[in-house]
Amino acid sequence: MPRRALLTLDRIVRSSAPAQALALAVLVLVALVLPVRAHAKTILAPDLCHAESPVPAPAATRARAFTCSREPAAGYQNGTLWLRIPASAIPPSARHEPSLLVHYSRFDRLDVTFTYADGRKVVRSVRNGAFGHAWRIGGQLLFDPPARDAPLSAITLQFTRLASIDMLRIRVLDRGTAAIQSTALGLCIGAALMLLLVGTVYNASLAGSLRRQYPLWQAGWAGAMLAWGAIWAQAHLLIAPRLAGTFSAQTCSAIACLAITFAAFSAITAPGEAATPRLARRIVLTMATACSLLGIPTAFLRSGPVDAAAAMIGFLLIATMLGVAVCLVWAWRRGSQEARDFATAWALPIVILSSADMIGSNVGLWGAGPQLLVVLAAAWQTLWLAAAASRLHARLHLEHAQAQRGEAQARELARRDVLTGLRNRRGFTEDIEPALAAVNAGEGKAALLLLDVDHFKRVNDRHGHDAGDSVLQSVARVIATFEAADCVPARLGGEEFALLIHGERAATAPAIAEALRRAIAAYPHGDIIAHQPVTVSIGLSRARAGRAFRDLYRDADQALYQAKHAGRDRVVPFASENSPAKEAPVPA
Incomplete structure (x- = not known):
C-alpha cells in the first residue's frame, strides 16, 4: 500500500472511535478483495464470442460461426444464447482440471460443453428448478468435468432465455482453488447471515421494550437482508431445491427493493420528527416507498427493457441513500444521538449499496462480487446498531429506574412529617391498614397509643416556636x-x-406506653428549654373486630382527654361503658 495512503488511514483511525471501526471494516474488505484474482480468470459475457438462435435451437447452430466483435442481438432474451470461451481465456493451471463457475441464474436452461484437444466433449446441464449438484453457496453454479490428460480447447455455454448478459459473470479456475474459495465464501456468508438473524430477533424484541418505530423498521431491514442473503447465496436450496433458478433470482431482487424501503424508514424515523425537516423526510420516504413499488414488479420481468428498468431503480436507490445521508447529517448537527449512531452504522452500507453497480463485476470476494459486500455491510450495520440500541436501552432503563426511585421518594416524602421525619397522618393510616385488617378478620391484635406533649403552648409562649420545634423533634x-x-x-x-x-406485643401495650412515657420524661430536654420538664400524656385503646381506625382513634383520644384532665404525665387506657377507666400509676 502506498505510503501516502497509509498516512491518511493512520489519521482517520486516530480521529474517533466510529472512524476506527469504519476504517477497520474497510481494511477487512480490502484484505478480502485483493487476493481473489489468484489462480482464476474472470470472463465478462460481452468479451466472449457469441451466437444466437431461436428456441428450440436447431442442431446446425453448433456449427455456425461465432462473432466476437459486437453485442448479442436484442432478441437473445427470448431465444438461445451461445457463449464460447476459447483456450486463450482458460488459465493454464485449469486446462486439465477445470472448474467453471457461473454467477447468474436467470435462465431457463444452461448446457455447458467442455471440448478437449483430442476432440472429446463433456456436457453438463442444469435447468430452472433443477440445479442438481451444480449449485454452490454464494449464488454460484459449479461445473466440474472429469480430469483428463488432454487439455481443454474451449468451453461452450448454451443459455436458454437468459435475462441479461450484462449481469452474467463467468470464472474459470483450477479445481483446488475453486474448492478453497467456495469453502471460504460459505463461511463468510454463514457468519453474516447468522449476525443478521440475531439482529432481526434482537431489534424485534427491542421494538416492544422501547416502544419506538425505528427498531421495528430495523428488524424489517435485517430480516429482509437475511432473506435476500440466504436466497442470493442459494442456501434455501438445501430445503427447497425446486426453487432454483429464475424465480429465486427474481424474489431476491424484490426483497432487495423491500430492504431498501425498510432501511430508509428505519434511518429516517430514528432521530425523531423534530430532528429533520418534514419536507426532507417526506421526500426520502416517498423515494424509499417508490423503490419497492417500482422494484418489486420489475424484479419479475423475464424480458423487455430489464436493463433499463434496473438502471432506473438503481438511480432511485442512489437518490434514496443520499437523501438518508443528508437527513442523518442534519439530525446529527442538531444533537441527535440516534442520528450519530445511524450515520456511523450506515456509512459503509450506504457506500456499498450506492456503488454496487459501479463495482467491477470481475472484482469480488471469491467471485461473489458486490453481493457479498452488501451482505457483509448489512451485518456490520446490524451489529453496530444493535450495540447502539443496547446503549440506548440501558440509558432509558437507567432513566426509568431513576424516575421510579424519584417517584418512590416523592411518595415517601408525602407520607412523612417534614419536621420530625416520622410518618404523618396519611402515611400512618396507610401503614397500619394491614394490622387493622387482621384484627377485623379475627387473626390479630392491635393497640393504639395517642400521645400529647403536656403544656406545649407554654413552651412556645415562653421560649419561642424554634424551641417548640426542638421539643417536638x-x-x-x-x-x-x-x-x-x-x-x-x-x-x-x-x-x-x-x-x-400490633401482633403479640399488643398484649403488652400498657407496659410499652409506660416505658415510652418514662423515656420522654427522662430525655435531656433541658438543653432546649431550661428548668421546664417535658412530659406527655398517653391515651390507650385496643382495636376490636368490626371497627374502623376512626373508632380506634376516637377511643384513644377520649382516654388521652381523661389523662389530661387527671393531671397529665400519665397513661390512661380507654374505658368502655361497662368498665371504669383505670389510670396507670404516675411514678414518684
Whole structure:
C-alpha cells in the first residue's frame, strides 16, 4: 500500500472511535478483495464470442460461426444464447482440471460443453428448478468435468432465455482453488447471515421494550437482508431445491427493493420528527416507498427493457441513500444521538449499496462480487446498531429506574412529617391498614397509643416556636426508638403523636406506653428549654373486630382527654361503658 495512503488511514483511525471501526471494516474488505484474482480468470459475457438462435435451437447452430466483435442481438432474451470461451481465456493451471463457475441464474436452461484437444466433449446441464449438484453457496453454479490428460480447447455455454448478459459473470479456475474459495465464501456468508438473524430477533424484541418505530423498521431491514442473503447465496436450496433458478433470482431482487424501503424508514424515523425537516423526510420516504413499488414488479420481468428498468431503480436507490445521508447529517448537527449512531452504522452500507453497480463485476470476494459486500455491510450495520440500541436501552432503563426511585421518594416524602421525619397522618393510616385488617378478620391484635406533649403552648409562649420545634423533634427521636416491625410511630399533627402496636406485643401495650412515657420524661430536654420538664400524656385503646381506625382513634383520644384532665404525665387506657377507666400509676 502506498505510503501516502497509509498516512491518511493512520489519521482517520486516530480521529474517533466510529472512524476506527469504519476504517477497520474497510481494511477487512480490502484484505478480502485483493487476493481473489489468484489462480482464476474472470470472463465478462460481452468479451466472449457469441451466437444466437431461436428456441428450440436447431442442431446446425453448433456449427455456425461465432462473432466476437459486437453485442448479442436484442432478441437473445427470448431465444438461445451461445457463449464460447476459447483456450486463450482458460488459465493454464485449469486446462486439465477445470472448474467453471457461473454467477447468474436467470435462465431457463444452461448446457455447458467442455471440448478437449483430442476432440472429446463433456456436457453438463442444469435447468430452472433443477440445479442438481451444480449449485454452490454464494449464488454460484459449479461445473466440474472429469480430469483428463488432454487439455481443454474451449468451453461452450448454451443459455436458454437468459435475462441479461450484462449481469452474467463467468470464472474459470483450477479445481483446488475453486474448492478453497467456495469453502471460504460459505463461511463468510454463514457468519453474516447468522449476525443478521440475531439482529432481526434482537431489534424485534427491542421494538416492544422501547416502544419506538425505528427498531421495528430495523428488524424489517435485517430480516429482509437475511432473506435476500440466504436466497442470493442459494442456501434455501438445501430445503427447497425446486426453487432454483429464475424465480429465486427474481424474489431476491424484490426483497432487495423491500430492504431498501425498510432501511430508509428505519434511518429516517430514528432521530425523531423534530430532528429533520418534514419536507426532507417526506421526500426520502416517498423515494424509499417508490423503490419497492417500482422494484418489486420489475424484479419479475423475464424480458423487455430489464436493463433499463434496473438502471432506473438503481438511480432511485442512489437518490434514496443520499437523501438518508443528508437527513442523518442534519439530525446529527442538531444533537441527535440516534442520528450519530445511524450515520456511523450506515456509512459503509450506504457506500456499498450506492456503488454496487459501479463495482467491477470481475472484482469480488471469491467471485461473489458486490453481493457479498452488501451482505457483509448489512451485518456490520446490524451489529453496530444493535450495540447502539443496547446503549440506548440501558440509558432509558437507567432513566426509568431513576424516575421510579424519584417517584418512590416523592411518595415517601408525602407520607412523612417534614419536621420530625416520622410518618404523618396519611402515611400512618396507610401503614397500619394491614394490622387493622387482621384484627377485623379475627387473626390479630392491635393497640393504639395517642400521645400529647403536656403544656406545649407554654413552651412556645415562653421560649419561642424554634424551641417548640426542638421539643417536638426530641420527642419524635424518643418515639422513633420504639419503632419495630410490630410498632408503627407517627406524628399526627401539632404536638400529637401516635404509636400502633400490633401482633403479640399488643398484649403488652400498657407496659410499652409506660416505658415510652418514662423515656420522654427522662430525655435531656433541658438543653432546649431550661428548668421546664417535658412530659406527655398517653391515651390507650385496643382495636376490636368490626371497627374502623376512626373508632380506634376516637377511643384513644377520649382516654388521652381523661389523662389530661387527671393531671397529665400519665397513661390512661380507654374505658368502655361497662368498665371504669383505670389510670396507670404516675411514678414518684
